[in-house]
Amino acid sequence: MANTSDPLLETETQAQPRCFRVIANARAGTVLEAGAASFARRIEVAFAAAGCRADVELVPPRRLQERLRAAVADEAVTTVVAGGDGSINGALPVLAGCKRPVGVLPLGTVNVLGRDLGLTGTLEEQISAICTGDPVAMDLGSVDGRLFHSLSGMGFFSLMARQREYARRRFPFSRLVAFLFAATRSILFTRSIRIEMEIAGERRQVEADAVLVTVNQFDGAEWRRSRLDGGEFEVHILDTGGLLSRAKAALSMLTGGWRNSHNLVSLTGTSVTIIRRDKRRGHVTFDGEVERRASPFTYRLVPGALNVIAARPAEIQPEPHPAEHMFPS
Incomplete structure (x- = not known):
């Protein structure tokens, strides 16, 4: 049978950038300091520089789970939750049920989990690590659910x-x-x-x-x-x-x-x-x-309750923890 595939179409398909949907806590300090529009634009530009595409949603904490559920249900995108350790904690009931890898973009003061995933440095460096990172399975703790x-x-x-x-x-x-x-x-x-x-x-x-x-x-x-x-x-x-x-x-x-x-x-x-x-x-x-x-x-x-994207081992550099890491926010 003759090969009727179109090489140009295949090239275009292969060139399609990986798509992310970033659900960010609108009350995170980084967002408030930069301003909502400037922050969203910075995130989009950083993903584009890493060869990916991102849609950014800034939502109040009370709507975080609702918007995450919608993002997780969309199989065309990789979901990323942006916020501090507390915001990521609040997202766990949704993220733990996701069968596909999810991303974490640390925006807090301490970012215990983000550092453990090797996501350090500037926001642009963290986003680059997410785009090139590998999924890892991580344990969670539970107290009466x-x-x-x-x-x-x-x-x-x-x-x-x-x-x-x-x-x-x-x-x-x-x-x-x-x-x-x-x-x-x-x-x-x-x-x-x-x-x-x-x-x-x-x-x-x-x-x-x-x-x-x-x-x-x-x-x-x-x-x-x-x-x-x-x-x-x-x-x-x-x-x-x-x-x-x-x-x-x-x-x-x-x-x-x-x-x-x-x-x-x-x-x-x-x-x-x-x-x-x-x-x-x-x-x-x-x-x-x-x-x-x-x-x-x-x-x-x-x-192994959470499948999350971590920086590649070569990108994980030892970094001293500030004293505040004892008391994460």
């Missing part, structure tokens, strides 16, 4: 998250001033919590300033995960025993020496149960988003 991608904390960590939100409104002109203000107040006003915890089949009673549950382990002194599919939780228990010790522990987080602190105990397991012994509802953070919940908190892994 409430998903999180990186961190969940209580005690000092939840107080720090709340203080940071207050400080940002009070000191919008300087992120550093806001951070130092929040850290000082958290050191001064943290009250120890008494919990019962079960991990790896071991039950223990703890009185601590803070408990942090992470999805997979952070490596060395940096708050960064080399594996997102390790299939385990790491639990950090910080028990300083006083104001001075708490200040020293905070300093060790700033200098990167937290792993060697004698006030810190780290454990690993595939499931974790935490019960507040005072039986009260307490503040808990999920990727920096603060909620008030009653215990028990039963943490379960959802292995």
Whole structure:
């Protein structure tokens, strides 16, 4: 049979750029600083420079899931959610159900997940990495169906998250001033919590300033995960025993020496149960988003629940974490 295909048509088809739909949190600091129109144009130009095409939607946080569902349903595009760790957290119920790879464009102050995916540098560099990146399967954590991608904390960590939100409104002109203000107040006003915890089949009673549950382990002194599919939780228990010790522990987080602190105990397991012994509802953070919940908190892994685009290994460069990575927003 004669070959009736049109070479010109095949060339045109092959030349079609990969299409993305970027759903961005309109309240993200990067968007507000640049202005909506300028931000959207910058994103479109950056994707075009990387050989791709992007449609950009700026939506308020309350409509994020709705617009993401519409984007995910369109098989002609690759969905990208743009925002901070909290915005990405809010998108998890939609993204975790997507069978195709999705992208993350970090726009927050800290961007724990973005850095773990190798998405660092300028916005243009991050977009280039998304266009040339490869999909990876990553684990999620769940507490009674409430998903999180990186961190969940209580005690000092939840107080720090709340203080940071207050400080940002009070000191919008300087992120550093806001951070130092929040850290000082958290050191001064943290009250120890008494919990019962079960991990790896071991039950223990703890009185601590803070408990942090992470999805997979952070490596060395940096708050960064080399594996997102390790299939385990790491639990950090910080028990300083006083104001001075708490200040020293905070300093060790700033200098990167937290792993060697004698006030810190780290454990690993595939499931974790935490019960507040005072039986009260307490503040808990999920990727920096603060909620008030009653215990028990039963943490379960959802292995490989999210298929997300990561930078190619050659593009992932080690980058020191700023101190704020302990308290993601």
